[in-house]
Amino acid sequence: MLVEGKKISFSYELGGSSYALRDVDINIARGEFVAILGCNGSGKSTLVKHLNALLQLQHGELRVAQIDLRNEEEIWRLRRLCGMVFQNPDNQFVSAVVEEEIAFGLENYEVPRDEIPARVRSALAMVEMDGYEKRAPHTLSGGQKQRVALAGVLALEPEIIIFDEATAMLDPGGRQEVVKIMHKLHRAGKTIIAITHYVEETVGADKIILMHKGRVLSCGTPQAILTDLDLMREAEMIPPLPVRLYHDLKQAGIALNNCPLTDEELVEAICQFRLKR
C-alpha cells in the first residue's frame, strides 16, 4: 500500500474534546484514483493534509510510500512525493508574476535550472493559461487563479497528487478539462486523490472514501457508494443525476435494467428499456 493509515484521530484544539478526525483508517494503492466525498466540515481537508505532513499526526499510524509520518526528518522527502492543490489558491501564491510562481516550486524541488522554463511553459499550457506568464496572480479571475495553482503542482510532477476542490471555481468546460487532466495523470501512473463537491466527478474514480463528521462512513467503488441511497442519505450527500432518475423512474413503475452512474450509461439503459418493450 502506498498510503496506509490506521486509527488516525486529530483535534485542532490542544487537548481538545472535539475531533476533526476520529479513528480514520485509510488505504490507497499505488496508481489508484481515489475520490473523497463528504459534507462541509466532515474532515476531508484535514485528512489529506496529513498525507503530506501539513498537519502533524496526533493519534494513530500513517505511512506514505513507506515513510513513517512520525519521523519528522523524512517530511521533506514526503513533500516532494506528494503535491497538493489547495482549496483556496490565493493562500498559496508567493510570487509577483505567474511564471515565477511556478518556477519557484520547481526551484524548491531542485529541478535543474535549464529545465525550468520548459516545465513552466508546458504546465501553463496544460491548464490553458499560456499568455498569462507575466501577470500578477492577484489580478487574475477566480477560475484563472485556480488554473495557475493547478499548473504549479502539475509542473512538479509528484507521484501523488491531491486535488482539494481544485475545480470549485471553474466553468463547466474548465471542470471537464481538469477532470480529464486528472485521468490522464492517472493513466500515466500517478496516484490521484480528489476532493470535490461535484458528485459526478467521482464516478470515474477507482474508489470513493465517504466521510461524515470526522469518520470514514464507507469506502468502496463508485457503483457501491453512489447507488446506495441509504448510505448517501446518511452522509448527507445527493447521488448523481442518473442514479436519482433511475430510482424516481422505478417508483413510477419504470424499471431500467441496472442503475446507471453516468449520462452515457443512463441513455444506454433508457434505449435498452425501449427496445425490450
Added chain:
Amino acid sequence: MSIQVEKVSYTYLQPSGEKVEALKDVSCSIAAGDFVGIMGHTGCGKTTLIQLLAGLRAPTSGRIYLNGEDINAKGYDKSSLRQKVGVMFQNPEYQLFATTVEKDVAFGLKYSGLGPREVTARVRWALETVGFDFEKVRNQSPLALSGGEKRRVALAGVIAVRPPILIFDEPIAGLDPYGRENFLNFAQEMNQAGTTMIMVSHNMEALAEYTKQLLVLEQGRLLGAGPTREIFTRLQQRKNGVFGETEAQRIATMLAEKDLPLSSGILTYTDLLAVLKQELAGGERE
C-alpha cells in the same frame, strides 16, 4: 430597487502598462424584485461587472444607475450604497477578520441603527439561515473553520444586513449538496419577499432552476440577456459544447441522437423526469 447599466466598459491597467479590457460596451437592466443570473466562461468579466454594480470600481466609460441615480455622479452618496447593495465576493473567506463568528456577522450591522438585542437576533437569524447552530458557532474563530463553513459565515454576514439588492459571486462553490440547496431556497425566499437577487454561478442547474433572467457574458461583451429558459434554449442552439447546458439538457440531446426525441424545453431534472415518465410508461398518458 432597479439597476440600469448603460454602455459600460472597464479596462484594467497593469503596472506593466498592459491593458485588460474586462468589459466592453455592456448595457442591461435589472428590474426591482428580479432574480438575475450571470453566467460565462472563466475570465469573461462577471466579477468585474459585480464590482461595478456595487460601486467598488467606477466604469472606464458608461454609466450605472440605481433607481435612476448615477452612482458614480459627483454628488452621489457612495457610503449609502452599502445599505442598499449587499455583495458576497468570490473568495469571501478573506473578508473574515473578527475574533469570533458572531462579531464577524454583526460587523455589517454597525451602522444599521439596530439595538444590541436586535443585532444579536439578526445575527442568530443569519447564522441559522445558513445552517449553523448559533450557540455552537458564535464564539468560534472564523479562521478555525473548514472551507465551506467559512463561506457560510461570510454569507451570513451579507444577508444579516438585509439590503434591497443582494449580489452573490459564486455563492455555492465549495458548499456541499444540502448547503447548496439551502442557500438557493433561501435566495428564492428572499427574492419572493421582494429582494432583488443577482447571482454569478458556474452551476448550470442552479441558474436554470432558480433564476428568472440571465445575463450571458463572453469575453467582456454581453452575449445575451433574457428569460432564463429562453437563454438556455438559445445557447444550446449555438452548439458550443458544454457552455450553458444543464445535465438534463445534455441527456435529452443524447437521447435525441439515439432516436428518442423528447418534447422540447427540457431544462431541469424535474422536466426530464416528467417527460421520461410519459415516454416510457408504454403509452399510458398521465
